[in-house]
Amino acid sequence: MRRESVAEVAALFDVYQTGLVFHALCALTRLGVPDLLGETPRPVRTVAAEAGTDVDALRRLLRLLDGHDIVTFEPGTDEVALTDRGELLRTDHPMSLAATFATLGVSDVAHRMDHTLRTGQPAAPIALGEGFWEFLAARPDRQRVFSQAMAEQSRLLSLPCVDLVDWPAEGTVVDLGSGTGALLTAVLRAVPGLRGVLVDQPHVLDRSRAAITAQGLADRCEVAAGDLFEEPPPGDVYLLSRVLHDWDDEAVTRILSLVAEKSPDGTRLVLFEDVLPADGSAGAAQAWADIAMMLLYDGARERTEAEYRTLLERSGWQLRATVPGPPGMHVIEATRRSPRPA
Ligand SMILES: C[S@@+](CC[C@H](N)C(=O)[O-])C[C@H]1O[C@@H](n2cnc3c(N)ncnc32)[C@H](O)[C@@H]1O
Structure with a gap:
């Protein structure tokens, strides 16, 4: 294999893996996890209990985000804090993007892009079972996050x-x-x-x-x-x-x-x-x-x-x-x- 090909494979594999980071941020903001974190490290177990998540699942997900400058683990401990970038996922940050990640949107429908590609029609009705605006109108909590x-x-x-x-x-x-x-x-x-x-x-x-x-x-x-x-x-x-x-x-x-x-x-x-x-x-x-x-x-x-x-x-x-x-x-x-x- 040519040397450039190795670099290309690594770059492409990186794209493949990074997609999961987007979904991790969508899931974490939907469950309000960033609001339970801050500059001061907190035990994952405590955060999981407060957020109502599985502690092992949360820890593994936060480990993924540790590699992407969203959270940082205290070396040798099970305590985690937000980085400056991660702070932007708190709802009380003046430049917050929490709702942008948490909202109903691309993360919910992009897995049916094949349908859009074949037909030219939106994936939303296929993925959600109804049109995007109708789905939101029937779910006030999701509508509020979308408006935010x-x-x-x-x-x-x-x-x-x-x-x-x-x-x-x-x-x-x-x-x-x-x-x-x-x-x-x-x-x-x-x-x-x-x-x-x-x-x-x-x-x-x-x-x-x-x-x-x-x-x-x-x-x-x-x-x-x-x-x-x-x-x-x-x-x-x-x-x-x-x-x-x-x-x-x-x-x-x-x-x-x-x-x-x-x-x-x-x-x-x-x-x-x-x-x-x-x-x-x-x-x-x-x-x-x-x-x-x-x-x-x-x-x-x-x-x-x-x-x-x-x-x-x-x-x-x-x-x-x-x-x-x-x-x-x-x-x-x-x-x-x-x-x-x-
Ligand atoms: C992409 S958002 C833009 C919101 C706002 N103008 C902004 O710049 O942030 C589109 C807006 O159109 C509204 N909308 C969709 N269908 C509508 C309709 N039939 N009549 C009135 N508003 C509608 C949605 O509720 C939503 O607030």
Whole structure:
């Protein structure tokens, strides 16, 4: 065997083994184990008892993560602590990714990727027995973790884009498919003259009113349970963050047309989405997101600027600008434009 081949085999075998680390983190965060660990080493037996896990299984899993800079064992003992990276799996860390790992998602459906590959259809209904949104709607605990995961990712991807938008000094911003409100409340804090409306499914918004009141925004932010496929509340700016990539072209056209229908010319639309390069390539994170969409939702995909432009024009909007945000995010701005009379 050539020497390079040995290195290639080792590298590929590493990929094979590393997949298990992802699943280990998903399982540990679902059981709340990182919240029972910290900087100070604790006996595995104690942690297992508190988490309600099998002590031997937990120890072996933590040994795997010791090799991946998530936990560290005190030499010669059965005591374990979180590394700095592992601390990010605690729910109380300000940059926590705990819910991102714990949520229903790729870890639950990717084992049926063969189905997606054969049919082009999402793996979620095959793996879960029903569609992704329906599965979540029937399970409030899983829905809450998913919404928390969206808020965590919003902090990474969408909040850094708030300053990239020239928001009007006053008026109403309607956030469609808002999740629990992490993004819109950040916009309202940045621009004190604005009012906001959160629109999402009723079971997503059930706790949002209390959260908005706690932030002192109750008099400026309305919570309007609704549906993307129904007429939206009136607004001056419509915001859709990481919503359109969940849907196929036909659904995106319906969503955007419904917003356009009652909106006067000049109404603004702000999309927070990643934008794929025009040449058909994709960075590693973009390819990951595109596959995640393909596995989870019917017809969902990441898109190029040209694809967004076409969908916008088809729905009564004109694309004005595309501004890059942090890796994995762009701001696409459009305005309402009625078709010119023939
Ligand atoms: C990927 S999340 C994005 C959440 C949030 N905008 C963000 O950036 O974090 C998509 C959101 O669309 C919502 N959604 C899905 N189907 C919906 C529907 N038919 N009507 C309203 N909202 C819907 C989900 O509940 C979820 O909150």
